[in-house]
Amino acid sequence: MKNFIFSYPTKVYFGKGSAEKALTAELKNCRSIMLAYGGGSIKKNGIYDDITALLEDKKIIEFSGIMPNPTYKKVLEGAELARENNVDFILAVGGGSVIDCCKIIAVQAKTDEDVWDMEFERKKMPVSMLKMGAVVTASGTGAEMNNGAVITNEDKKIKAGMLGAYAEFAVLDPYYTLSVPFKQVISGAFDTLSHCMETYFGTPRESFISDEINEAVMRNTIKNIRALIEEPDDIEVRGELMWASAMAENGILKLGKTTDFQAHQIEHQLGAYTNCNHGQGLAVIHPVLYRRIYKYAPGKFARFARTVWGVEGKGKTDSETALRGINCLTEFIEEIGLPKSFREMGIEDKSCFEAVANSCNITAGCCKRLTADEIYEILEECY
Ligand code: NZQ
Ligand code: ZN
Numbered sequence: 001m002k003n004f005i006f007s008y009p010t011k012v013y014f015g016k017g018s019a020e021k022a023l024t025a026e027l028k029n030c031r032s033i034m035l036a037y038g039g040g041s042i043k044k045n046g047i048y049d050d051i052t053a054l055l056e057d058k059k060i061i062e063f064s065g066i067m068p069n070p071t072y073k074k075v076l077e078g079a080e081l082a083r084e085n086n087v088d089f090i091l092a093v094g095g096g097s098v099i100d101c102c103k104i105i106a107v108q109a110k111t112d113e114d115v116w117d118m119e120f121e122r123k124k125m126p127v128s129m130l131k132m133g134a135v136v137t138a139s140g141t142g143a144e145m146n147n148g149a150v151i152t153n154e155d156k157k158i159k160a161g162m163l164g165a166y167a168e169f170a171v172l173d174p175y176y177t178l179s180v181p182f183k184q185v186i187s188g189a190f191d192t193l194s195h196c197m198e199t200y201f202g203t204p205r206e207s208f209i210s211d212e213i214n215e216a217v218m219r220n221t222i223k224n225i226r227a228l229i230e231e232p233d234d235i236e237v238r239g240e241l242m243w244a245s246a247m248a249e250n251g252i253l254k255l256g257k258t259t260d261f262q263a264h265q266i267e268h269q270l271g272a273y274t275n276c277n278h279g280q281g282l283a284v285i286h287p288v289l290y291r292r293i294y295k296y297a298p299g300k301f302a303r304f305a306r307t308v309w310g311v312e313g314k315g316k317t318d319s320e321t322a323l324r325g326i327n328c329l330t331e332f333i334e335e336i337g338l339p340k341s342f343r344e345m346g347i348e349d350k351s352c353f354e355a356v357a358n359s360c361n362i363t364a365g366c367c368k369r370l371t372a373d374e375i376y377e378i379l380e381e382c383y
Helices: 018-026 047-054 072-084 096-108 115-121 182-200 209-230 235-249 262-274 278-296 298-309 318-335 353-359 372-382
Strands: 011-014 032-037 059-063 089-094 132-136 148-153 158-163 169-172
Touching: 011 018, 011 235, 018 047, 018 132, 018 169, 032 047, 032 072, 032 096, 047 089, 059 072, 072 096, 072 148, 089 096, 096 115, 096 132, 096 148, 096 158, 115 158, 148 262, 158 262, 169 235, 182 209, 182 235, 182 262, 182 278, 182 298, 209 235, 209 298, 262 278, 262 353, 262 372, 278 298, 278 318, 278 372, 298 318, 353 372
Parallel strands: 011 169, 032 059, 032 089, 089 132, 132 169
Antiparallel strands: 148 158
């Protein structure tokens, strides 16, 4: 296990009615609050009314229209608004896109430097940010409990994780997810499974506590996705998935490990060119990537097959068991109605694949460091 320091900055309010508890306790001393949200789903499902009623003694500055796959332009717009109005707290109400956009708004509002240039050109991490909180309305990304934010810079054609920003508190009320389109619920839940896998297949590969907890989170996520398909309004199951989403990204599964996240890097860069759905893109990429690399770590992939998918490994080589596990993952993706190809996701034009492959961040890899050519081949195979 690698050395680590663990601390935990986000306070979680989980369960029905948590928004009231959280906002009453956490925003006592705030006067002007930027209420940030997306395309308006919160106005239809009543969450907007809930939240504004809880903020009635505050000055509210609304920032709406944060799009799925939020852009850096939107970040700059939000930061400008926050500065102009001397906002002292940002409340993000939405899914990963709204939370991510607000995280970087919170950083940009506190500095005259351009945050994108600061992080990517000058390799400097943020030193301060406005305080912010997250009310999660669609789960899966775990953005509410980690210190990353995925932002698309449309001018540079890069979708990338920006680090160093986090929410002071997160509200996880599974009732708030009931109105999320079901396709998005499943795509979000697969994102959770993907975060687990990208961590599990990091290094070092020996088994220790983080991996065993991870196996439990993966098994539960799979079980609960199946249960939710049977009973879409089951609030217990929604709550389990919501907590699994946070667990996958709150750092606990990553302790002592270097994560892989190569599937994410490919999906993000594809997103920069196609604006595709995150969870769906991952569902297409994972099996193709794993079929290509499992032979470089057959033991770990065989363990994944046995402990997560219940594959019987007796009398089989690690490679045979590993491949069976990857087949289980592929069958599961099909079973839960996620796409099997980019074409099925609605990506018609593959002329961007070369640019995607050449601009894709390459990680140390779970067991094999890919080349840009291999990423191109993976994209072609996914098509
Ligand atoms: O815009 P609104 O009206 O909010 O509608 C959203 C959006 O259309 C809708 N929605 C959310 N809550 C709803 C609801 N509709 C009805 N009822 C509700 N209660 O759902 C749609 C998708 O929302 P979005 O926030 O885009 O989805 P998700 O949570 O999957 O976030 C995706 C973004 O997060 C990034 C992804 O790359 C993508 O940009 N990620 C962020 C991560 C992080 N910060 O750590 C990690 C992830 O790996 C991921 O990359
Ligand atoms: Zn993800």
